[in-house]
Amino acid sequence: MxxxxxxxxxxxxxxxxxxxxxxxxxxxxxxxxxxxxxxxxxxxxxxxxxxxxxxxxxTTWIKSPQQVVQEKIIAVQAAQLKELNKLLADLDDTKLVYKLATDPLYVAAGQATFTKNCVPCHGVDLSATIDDGHGKRIPLPGLPLTDHIWKFTNKPMGLFNLINKGSPPESTGNNGAKMEAWGQKLSPMEIAQVLSYVISKVPEDFTEIPKPAAK
Ligand code: HEC
Known part of the structure:
Protein backbone atom coordinates (compact mmCIF):
# COMPACT_ATOMS: atom_id res chain seq x y z
CA MET A 1 0.00 0.00 0.00
CA THR A 59 -23.44 7.46 -32.57
CA THR A 60 -22.90 8.06 -36.28
CA TRP A 61 -21.27 11.47 -35.73
CA ILE A 62 -17.76 10.22 -36.42
CA LYS A 63 -17.13 8.15 -39.56
CA SER A 64 -14.94 5.07 -39.34
CA PRO A 65 -11.93 4.91 -41.69
CA GLN A 66 -13.79 2.23 -43.69
CA GLN A 67 -16.74 4.56 -44.22
CA VAL A 68 -14.46 7.42 -45.24
CA VAL A 69 -12.62 5.21 -47.77
CA GLN A 70 -15.90 3.72 -49.02
CA GLU A 71 -17.37 7.16 -49.61
CA LYS A 72 -14.22 8.28 -51.43
CA ILE A 73 -14.32 5.18 -53.65
CA ILE A 74 -17.96 5.80 -54.51
CA ALA A 75 -17.18 9.44 -55.32
CA VAL A 76 -14.22 8.44 -57.53
CA GLN A 77 -16.32 5.83 -59.35
CA ALA A 78 -19.10 8.35 -59.92
CA ALA A 79 -16.57 10.87 -61.28
CA GLN A 80 -15.04 8.20 -63.55
CA LEU A 81 -18.44 7.22 -64.89
CA LYS A 82 -19.36 10.84 -65.51
CA GLU A 83 -16.10 11.41 -67.39
CA LEU A 84 -16.63 8.23 -69.41
CA ASN A 85 -20.19 9.16 -70.35
CA LYS A 86 -19.07 12.65 -71.30
CA LEU A 87 -16.37 11.27 -73.58
CA LEU A 88 -18.62 8.59 -75.05
CA ALA A 89 -21.36 11.12 -75.81
CA ASP A 90 -18.88 12.81 -78.09
CA LEU A 91 -17.02 9.80 -79.52
CA ASP A 92 -17.80 7.49 -82.42
CA ASP A 93 -16.00 5.30 -84.96
CA THR A 94 -15.66 8.12 -87.48
CA LYS A 95 -14.15 10.53 -84.98
CA LEU A 96 -11.69 7.92 -83.68
CA VAL A 97 -10.45 6.87 -87.12
CA TYR A 98 -10.40 10.17 -89.01
CA LYS A 99 -9.88 12.77 -86.31
CA LEU A 100 -8.07 11.34 -83.30
CA ALA A 101 -5.96 8.64 -85.00
CA THR A 102 -4.70 11.23 -87.49
CA ASP A 103 -3.90 13.85 -84.84
CA PRO A 104 -0.14 13.63 -84.09
CA LEU A 105 -0.57 15.01 -80.56
CA TYR A 106 -3.27 12.53 -79.73
CA VAL A 107 -1.34 9.62 -81.21
CA ALA A 108 1.87 10.63 -79.39
CA ALA A 109 0.00 10.73 -76.07
CA GLY A 110 -1.44 7.33 -76.90
CA GLN A 111 2.00 5.95 -77.69
CA ALA A 112 3.26 7.10 -74.29
CA THR A 113 0.35 5.30 -72.60
CA PHE A 114 1.00 2.23 -74.73
CA THR A 115 4.70 2.16 -73.83
CA LYS A 116 3.88 2.41 -70.15
CA ASN A 117 1.03 -0.11 -69.98
CA CYS A 118 0.67 -2.34 -73.01
CA VAL A 119 4.18 -3.20 -74.25
CA PRO A 120 4.77 -6.08 -71.80
CA CYS A 121 2.02 -8.12 -73.53
CA HIS A 122 1.60 -6.57 -76.99
CA GLY A 123 5.25 -5.72 -77.72
CA VAL A 124 6.97 -2.47 -78.72
CA ASP A 125 6.03 -3.08 -82.37
CA LEU A 126 2.52 -4.32 -81.46
CA SER A 127 3.38 -7.79 -82.76
CA ALA A 128 2.95 -9.42 -79.35
CA THR A 129 6.44 -10.88 -79.65
CA ILE A 130 9.86 -9.95 -78.30
CA ASP A 131 13.34 -10.59 -79.66
CA ASP A 132 15.22 -13.10 -77.52
CA GLY A 133 18.52 -11.39 -78.37
CA HIS A 134 19.47 -14.04 -80.96
CA GLY A 135 17.01 -12.97 -83.64
CA LYS A 136 14.30 -15.35 -82.48
CA ARG A 137 10.85 -13.94 -81.67
CA ILE A 138 9.29 -15.14 -78.45
CA PRO A 139 5.51 -14.74 -78.12
CA LEU A 140 4.13 -12.45 -75.41
CA PRO A 141 0.80 -13.04 -73.60
CA GLY A 142 -1.19 -10.49 -75.63
CA LEU A 143 -2.59 -10.72 -79.16
CA PRO A 144 -0.79 -9.09 -82.09
CA LEU A 145 -2.46 -5.77 -82.95
CA THR A 146 -0.97 -5.38 -86.42
CA ASP A 147 -1.90 -8.80 -87.91
CA HIS A 148 -5.20 -7.48 -89.33
CA ILE A 149 -7.04 -10.10 -87.30
CA TRP A 150 -9.39 -8.75 -84.67
CA LYS A 151 -10.57 -11.46 -82.34
CA PHE A 152 -13.61 -9.73 -80.91
CA THR A 153 -14.43 -6.74 -83.07
CA ASN A 154 -12.82 -4.54 -85.71
CA LYS A 155 -15.05 -1.58 -84.86
CA PRO A 156 -13.16 1.24 -83.10
CA MET A 157 -15.86 1.78 -80.49
CA GLY A 158 -15.95 -1.96 -79.88
CA LEU A 159 -12.19 -1.87 -79.28
CA PHE A 160 -12.62 1.10 -76.96
CA ASN A 161 -15.07 -0.98 -74.97
CA LEU A 162 -12.74 -4.00 -75.00
CA ILE A 163 -9.78 -2.00 -73.65
CA ASN A 164 -12.00 -0.24 -71.12
CA LYS A 165 -13.70 -3.37 -69.80
CA GLY A 166 -11.05 -6.01 -70.56
CA SER A 167 -11.68 -9.47 -72.04
CA PRO A 168 -15.39 -10.21 -72.40
CA PRO A 169 -16.61 -12.65 -69.73
CA GLU A 170 -17.24 -15.38 -72.32
CA SER A 171 -13.67 -15.20 -73.67
CA THR A 172 -11.43 -18.13 -72.83
CA GLY A 173 -8.44 -15.85 -73.35
CA ASN A 174 -5.34 -16.15 -75.49
CA ASN A 175 -3.78 -19.45 -74.32
CA GLY A 176 -5.78 -18.83 -71.19
CA ALA A 177 -4.52 -15.25 -70.70
CA LYS A 178 -7.26 -12.65 -70.47
CA MET A 179 -6.85 -8.90 -70.54
CA GLU A 180 -7.73 -6.76 -67.52
CA ALA A 181 -10.17 -3.84 -67.61
CA TRP A 182 -7.97 -0.84 -68.33
CA GLY A 183 -10.77 1.52 -67.29
CA GLN A 184 -9.66 0.73 -63.73
CA LYS A 185 -6.28 2.32 -64.35
CA LEU A 186 -6.59 4.67 -67.32
CA SER A 187 -8.95 7.57 -67.83
CA PRO A 188 -11.43 7.39 -70.74
CA MET A 189 -9.30 10.03 -72.46
CA GLU A 190 -6.16 7.90 -72.13
CA ILE A 191 -8.01 4.90 -73.54
CA ALA A 192 -9.19 6.96 -76.53
CA GLN A 193 -5.59 8.10 -77.02
CA VAL A 194 -4.04 4.66 -76.75
CA LEU A 195 -6.63 3.27 -79.16
CA SER A 196 -5.91 6.13 -81.57
CA TYR A 197 -2.27 5.06 -81.47
CA VAL A 198 -3.22 1.44 -82.26
CA ILE A 199 -5.51 2.53 -85.12
CA SER A 200 -2.82 4.83 -86.51
CA LYS A 201 -0.56 1.75 -86.93
CA VAL A 202 -3.11 -0.09 -89.10
CA PRO A 203 -5.43 2.50 -90.65
CA GLU A 204 -6.05 0.09 -93.56
CA ASP A 205 -8.07 -2.10 -91.17
CA PHE A 206 -10.61 0.67 -90.64
CA THR A 207 -11.32 1.89 -94.16
CA GLU A 208 -14.92 0.71 -94.00
CA ILE A 209 -15.68 3.24 -91.25
CA PRO A 210 -17.73 6.06 -92.82
CA LYS A 211 -15.77 9.23 -93.45
CA PRO A 212 -16.89 12.41 -91.70
CA ALA A 213 -19.58 14.31 -93.58
CA ALA A 214 -18.08 17.25 -95.48
CA LYS A 215 -18.97 20.49 -93.78
C1 HEC B 1 -1.00 -8.54 -69.10
C2 HEC B 1 -1.01 -8.59 -70.54
C3 HEC B 1 -1.70 -7.49 -71.32
C4 HEC B 1 -1.52 -6.15 -71.24
C5 HEC B 1 -0.59 -5.39 -70.30
C6 HEC B 1 -2.38 -5.55 -72.22
N1 HEC B 1 -3.05 -6.51 -72.91
FE1 HEC B 1 -4.31 -6.26 -74.48
N2 HEC B 1 -4.64 -8.23 -74.58
C7 HEC B 1 -4.08 -9.16 -73.74
C8 HEC B 1 -4.67 -10.48 -74.01
C9 HEC B 1 -4.30 -11.76 -73.30
C10 HEC B 1 -5.62 -10.28 -75.04
C11 HEC B 1 -6.56 -11.33 -75.60
C12 HEC B 1 -7.75 -11.39 -74.65
C13 HEC B 1 -8.71 -12.52 -74.87
O1 HEC B 1 -8.52 -13.29 -75.81
O2 HEC B 1 -9.66 -12.62 -74.06
C14 HEC B 1 -5.57 -8.85 -75.36
C15 HEC B 1 -6.30 -8.28 -76.37
C16 HEC B 1 -6.23 -6.96 -76.74
C17 HEC B 1 -6.91 -6.38 -77.89
C18 HEC B 1 -7.76 -7.11 -78.91
C19 HEC B 1 -6.83 -7.66 -79.98
C20 HEC B 1 -7.48 -8.42 -81.10
O3 HEC B 1 -6.74 -8.95 -81.94
O4 HEC B 1 -8.71 -8.45 -81.16
C21 HEC B 1 -6.60 -5.03 -77.90
C22 HEC B 1 -7.06 -3.99 -78.90
C23 HEC B 1 -5.73 -4.80 -76.77
N3 HEC B 1 -5.51 -5.98 -76.10
C24 HEC B 1 -5.21 -3.56 -76.44
C25 HEC B 1 -4.42 -3.33 -75.30
C26 HEC B 1 -4.03 -2.02 -74.87
C27 HEC B 1 -4.36 -0.72 -75.57
C28 HEC B 1 -3.29 -2.21 -73.73
C29 HEC B 1 -2.64 -1.13 -72.86
C30 HEC B 1 -3.53 -0.17 -72.29
C31 HEC B 1 -3.21 -3.63 -73.49
N4 HEC B 1 -3.93 -4.28 -74.44
C32 HEC B 1 -2.50 -4.19 -72.44
C33 HEC B 1 -3.09 -8.96 -72.80
C34 HEC B 1 -2.67 -7.72 -72.38
Whole structure:
Protein backbone atom coordinates (compact mmCIF):
# COMPACT_ATOMS: atom_id res chain seq x y z
CA MET A 1 0.00 0.00 0.00
CA UNK A 2 1.15 3.50 -0.70
CA UNK A 3 1.88 5.91 2.06
CA UNK A 4 -0.72 8.31 3.45
CA UNK A 5 -1.19 11.10 0.83
CA UNK A 6 -1.05 13.73 3.55
CA UNK A 7 2.28 12.34 4.57
CA UNK A 8 3.28 12.77 0.90
CA UNK A 9 2.32 16.46 0.88
CA UNK A 10 4.09 16.96 4.15
CA UNK A 11 7.20 15.26 2.95
CA UNK A 12 7.14 17.31 -0.23
CA UNK A 13 6.88 20.53 1.73
CA UNK A 14 9.88 19.43 3.68
CA UNK A 15 11.74 18.41 0.54
CA UNK A 16 11.85 14.82 1.74
CA UNK A 17 11.71 11.83 -0.55
CA UNK A 18 9.44 8.96 0.43
CA UNK A 19 10.34 5.44 -0.64
CA UNK A 20 8.10 2.41 -0.70
CA UNK A 21 9.04 -0.27 1.74
CA UNK A 22 9.24 -2.96 -0.88
CA UNK A 23 12.78 -3.53 -2.10
CA UNK A 24 14.27 -5.80 -4.69
CA UNK A 25 17.93 -6.15 -5.60
CA UNK A 26 18.62 -2.99 -3.67
CA UNK A 27 16.13 -1.03 -5.78
CA UNK A 28 13.28 0.90 -4.17
CA UNK A 29 10.46 2.94 -5.67
CA UNK A 30 9.56 6.56 -5.00
CA UNK A 31 6.16 7.05 -3.42
CA UNK A 32 5.55 10.74 -4.09
CA UNK A 33 2.23 12.36 -4.94
CA UNK A 34 2.26 13.15 -8.64
CA UNK A 35 2.06 16.84 -9.65
CA UNK A 36 -1.45 18.21 -10.11
CA UNK A 37 -0.92 19.11 -13.78
CA UNK A 38 0.03 15.50 -14.44
CA UNK A 39 -2.97 14.12 -12.54
CA UNK A 40 -5.26 16.56 -14.29
CA UNK A 41 -4.07 15.45 -17.73
CA UNK A 42 -4.39 11.82 -16.70
CA UNK A 43 -7.97 12.08 -15.43
CA UNK A 44 -8.98 14.34 -18.31
CA UNK A 45 -7.68 11.69 -20.72
CA UNK A 46 -9.81 9.03 -18.99
CA UNK A 47 -12.91 11.21 -19.16
CA UNK A 48 -12.19 12.02 -22.80
CA UNK A 49 -11.73 8.34 -23.60
CA UNK A 50 -15.15 7.41 -22.16
CA UNK A 51 -16.77 10.31 -24.02
CA UNK A 52 -15.02 9.61 -27.34
CA UNK A 53 -15.57 5.87 -27.12
CA UNK A 54 -19.33 6.34 -26.60
CA UNK A 55 -19.56 8.85 -29.43
CA UNK A 56 -17.45 6.72 -31.81
CA UNK A 57 -19.30 3.46 -31.23
CA UNK A 58 -22.66 4.74 -30.04
CA THR A 59 -23.44 7.46 -32.57
CA THR A 60 -22.90 8.06 -36.28
CA TRP A 61 -21.27 11.47 -35.73
CA ILE A 62 -17.76 10.22 -36.42
CA LYS A 63 -17.13 8.15 -39.56
CA SER A 64 -14.94 5.07 -39.34
CA PRO A 65 -11.93 4.91 -41.69
CA GLN A 66 -13.79 2.23 -43.69
CA GLN A 67 -16.74 4.56 -44.22
CA VAL A 68 -14.46 7.42 -45.24
CA VAL A 69 -12.62 5.21 -47.77
CA GLN A 70 -15.90 3.72 -49.02
CA GLU A 71 -17.37 7.16 -49.61
CA LYS A 72 -14.22 8.28 -51.43
CA ILE A 73 -14.32 5.18 -53.65
CA ILE A 74 -17.96 5.80 -54.51
CA ALA A 75 -17.18 9.44 -55.32
CA VAL A 76 -14.22 8.44 -57.53
CA GLN A 77 -16.32 5.83 -59.35
CA ALA A 78 -19.10 8.35 -59.92
CA ALA A 79 -16.57 10.87 -61.28
CA GLN A 80 -15.04 8.20 -63.55
CA LEU A 81 -18.44 7.22 -64.89
CA LYS A 82 -19.36 10.84 -65.51
CA GLU A 83 -16.10 11.41 -67.39
CA LEU A 84 -16.63 8.23 -69.41
CA ASN A 85 -20.19 9.16 -70.35
CA LYS A 86 -19.07 12.65 -71.30
CA LEU A 87 -16.37 11.27 -73.58
CA LEU A 88 -18.62 8.59 -75.05
CA ALA A 89 -21.36 11.12 -75.81
CA ASP A 90 -18.88 12.81 -78.09
CA LEU A 91 -17.02 9.80 -79.52
CA ASP A 92 -17.80 7.49 -82.42
CA ASP A 93 -16.00 5.30 -84.96
CA THR A 94 -15.66 8.12 -87.48
CA LYS A 95 -14.15 10.53 -84.98
CA LEU A 96 -11.69 7.92 -83.68
CA VAL A 97 -10.45 6.87 -87.12
CA TYR A 98 -10.40 10.17 -89.01
CA LYS A 99 -9.88 12.77 -86.31
CA LEU A 100 -8.07 11.34 -83.30
CA ALA A 101 -5.96 8.64 -85.00
CA THR A 102 -4.70 11.23 -87.49
CA ASP A 103 -3.90 13.85 -84.84
CA PRO A 104 -0.14 13.63 -84.09
CA LEU A 105 -0.57 15.01 -80.56
CA TYR A 106 -3.27 12.53 -79.73
CA VAL A 107 -1.34 9.62 -81.21
CA ALA A 108 1.87 10.63 -79.39
CA ALA A 109 0.00 10.73 -76.07
CA GLY A 110 -1.44 7.33 -76.90
CA GLN A 111 2.00 5.95 -77.69
CA ALA A 112 3.26 7.10 -74.29
CA THR A 113 0.35 5.30 -72.60
CA PHE A 114 1.00 2.23 -74.73
CA THR A 115 4.70 2.16 -73.83
CA LYS A 116 3.88 2.41 -70.15
CA ASN A 117 1.03 -0.11 -69.98
CA CYS A 118 0.67 -2.34 -73.01
CA VAL A 119 4.18 -3.20 -74.25
CA PRO A 120 4.77 -6.08 -71.80
CA CYS A 121 2.02 -8.12 -73.53
CA HIS A 122 1.60 -6.57 -76.99
CA GLY A 123 5.25 -5.72 -77.72
CA VAL A 124 6.97 -2.47 -78.72
CA ASP A 125 6.03 -3.08 -82.37
CA LEU A 126 2.52 -4.32 -81.46
CA SER A 127 3.38 -7.79 -82.76
CA ALA A 128 2.95 -9.42 -79.35
CA THR A 129 6.44 -10.88 -79.65
CA ILE A 130 9.86 -9.95 -78.30
CA ASP A 131 13.34 -10.59 -79.66
CA ASP A 132 15.22 -13.10 -77.52
CA GLY A 133 18.52 -11.39 -78.37
CA HIS A 134 19.47 -14.04 -80.96
CA GLY A 135 17.01 -12.97 -83.64
CA LYS A 136 14.30 -15.35 -82.48
CA ARG A 137 10.85 -13.94 -81.67
CA ILE A 138 9.29 -15.14 -78.45
CA PRO A 139 5.51 -14.74 -78.12
CA LEU A 140 4.13 -12.45 -75.41
CA PRO A 141 0.80 -13.04 -73.60
CA GLY A 142 -1.19 -10.49 -75.63
CA LEU A 143 -2.59 -10.72 -79.16
CA PRO A 144 -0.79 -9.09 -82.09
CA LEU A 145 -2.46 -5.77 -82.95
CA THR A 146 -0.97 -5.38 -86.42
CA ASP A 147 -1.90 -8.80 -87.91
CA HIS A 148 -5.20 -7.48 -89.33
CA ILE A 149 -7.04 -10.10 -87.30
CA TRP A 150 -9.39 -8.75 -84.67
CA LYS A 151 -10.57 -11.46 -82.34
CA PHE A 152 -13.61 -9.73 -80.91
CA THR A 153 -14.43 -6.74 -83.07
CA ASN A 154 -12.82 -4.54 -85.71
CA LYS A 155 -15.05 -1.58 -84.86
CA PRO A 156 -13.16 1.24 -83.10
CA MET A 157 -15.86 1.78 -80.49
CA GLY A 158 -15.95 -1.96 -79.88
CA LEU A 159 -12.19 -1.87 -79.28
CA PHE A 160 -12.62 1.10 -76.96
CA ASN A 161 -15.07 -0.98 -74.97
CA LEU A 162 -12.74 -4.00 -75.00
CA ILE A 163 -9.78 -2.00 -73.65
CA ASN A 164 -12.00 -0.24 -71.12
CA LYS A 165 -13.70 -3.37 -69.80
CA GLY A 166 -11.05 -6.01 -70.56
CA SER A 167 -11.68 -9.47 -72.04
CA PRO A 168 -15.39 -10.21 -72.40
CA PRO A 169 -16.61 -12.65 -69.73
CA GLU A 170 -17.24 -15.38 -72.32
CA SER A 171 -13.67 -15.20 -73.67
CA THR A 172 -11.43 -18.13 -72.83
CA GLY A 173 -8.44 -15.85 -73.35
CA ASN A 174 -5.34 -16.15 -75.49
CA ASN A 175 -3.78 -19.45 -74.32
CA GLY A 176 -5.78 -18.83 -71.19
CA ALA A 177 -4.52 -15.25 -70.70
CA LYS A 178 -7.26 -12.65 -70.47
CA MET A 179 -6.85 -8.90 -70.54
CA GLU A 180 -7.73 -6.76 -67.52
CA ALA A 181 -10.17 -3.84 -67.61
CA TRP A 182 -7.97 -0.84 -68.33
CA GLY A 183 -10.77 1.52 -67.29
CA GLN A 184 -9.66 0.73 -63.73
CA LYS A 185 -6.28 2.32 -64.35
CA LEU A 186 -6.59 4.67 -67.32
CA SER A 187 -8.95 7.57 -67.83
CA PRO A 188 -11.43 7.39 -70.74
CA MET A 189 -9.30 10.03 -72.46
CA GLU A 190 -6.16 7.90 -72.13
CA ILE A 191 -8.01 4.90 -73.54
CA ALA A 192 -9.19 6.96 -76.53
CA GLN A 193 -5.59 8.10 -77.02
CA VAL A 194 -4.04 4.66 -76.75
CA LEU A 195 -6.63 3.27 -79.16
CA SER A 196 -5.91 6.13 -81.57
CA TYR A 197 -2.27 5.06 -81.47
CA VAL A 198 -3.22 1.44 -82.26
CA ILE A 199 -5.51 2.53 -85.12
CA SER A 200 -2.82 4.83 -86.51
CA LYS A 201 -0.56 1.75 -86.93
CA VAL A 202 -3.11 -0.09 -89.10
CA PRO A 203 -5.43 2.50 -90.65
CA GLU A 204 -6.05 0.09 -93.56
CA ASP A 205 -8.07 -2.10 -91.17
CA PHE A 206 -10.61 0.67 -90.64
CA THR A 207 -11.32 1.89 -94.16
CA GLU A 208 -14.92 0.71 -94.00
CA ILE A 209 -15.68 3.24 -91.25
CA PRO A 210 -17.73 6.06 -92.82
CA LYS A 211 -15.77 9.23 -93.45
CA PRO A 212 -16.89 12.41 -91.70
CA ALA A 213 -19.58 14.31 -93.58
CA ALA A 214 -18.08 17.25 -95.48
CA LYS A 215 -18.97 20.49 -93.78
C1 HEC B 1 -1.00 -8.54 -69.10
C2 HEC B 1 -1.01 -8.59 -70.54
C3 HEC B 1 -1.70 -7.49 -71.32
C4 HEC B 1 -1.52 -6.15 -71.24
C5 HEC B 1 -0.59 -5.39 -70.30
C6 HEC B 1 -2.38 -5.55 -72.22
N1 HEC B 1 -3.05 -6.51 -72.91
FE1 HEC B 1 -4.31 -6.26 -74.48
N2 HEC B 1 -4.64 -8.23 -74.58
C7 HEC B 1 -4.08 -9.16 -73.74
C8 HEC B 1 -4.67 -10.48 -74.01
C9 HEC B 1 -4.30 -11.76 -73.30
C10 HEC B 1 -5.62 -10.28 -75.04
C11 HEC B 1 -6.56 -11.33 -75.60
C12 HEC B 1 -7.75 -11.39 -74.65
C13 HEC B 1 -8.71 -12.52 -74.87
O1 HEC B 1 -8.52 -13.29 -75.81
O2 HEC B 1 -9.66 -12.62 -74.06
C14 HEC B 1 -5.57 -8.85 -75.36
C15 HEC B 1 -6.30 -8.28 -76.37
C16 HEC B 1 -6.23 -6.96 -76.74
C17 HEC B 1 -6.91 -6.38 -77.89
C18 HEC B 1 -7.76 -7.11 -78.91
C19 HEC B 1 -6.83 -7.66 -79.98
C20 HEC B 1 -7.48 -8.42 -81.10
O3 HEC B 1 -6.74 -8.95 -81.94
O4 HEC B 1 -8.71 -8.45 -81.16
C21 HEC B 1 -6.60 -5.03 -77.90
C22 HEC B 1 -7.06 -3.99 -78.90
C23 HEC B 1 -5.73 -4.80 -76.77
N3 HEC B 1 -5.51 -5.98 -76.10
C24 HEC B 1 -5.21 -3.56 -76.44
C25 HEC B 1 -4.42 -3.33 -75.30
C26 HEC B 1 -4.03 -2.02 -74.87
C27 HEC B 1 -4.36 -0.72 -75.57
C28 HEC B 1 -3.29 -2.21 -73.73
C29 HEC B 1 -2.64 -1.13 -72.86
C30 HEC B 1 -3.53 -0.17 -72.29
C31 HEC B 1 -3.21 -3.63 -73.49
N4 HEC B 1 -3.93 -4.28 -74.44
C32 HEC B 1 -2.50 -4.19 -72.44
C33 HEC B 1 -3.09 -8.96 -72.80
C34 HEC B 1 -2.67 -7.72 -72.38
Missing amino acids: SADPKRGQFAKAKGEIILREHEFDGIQEFDQKLPNWWLFTFYAAIVFFVFYWSVYYG
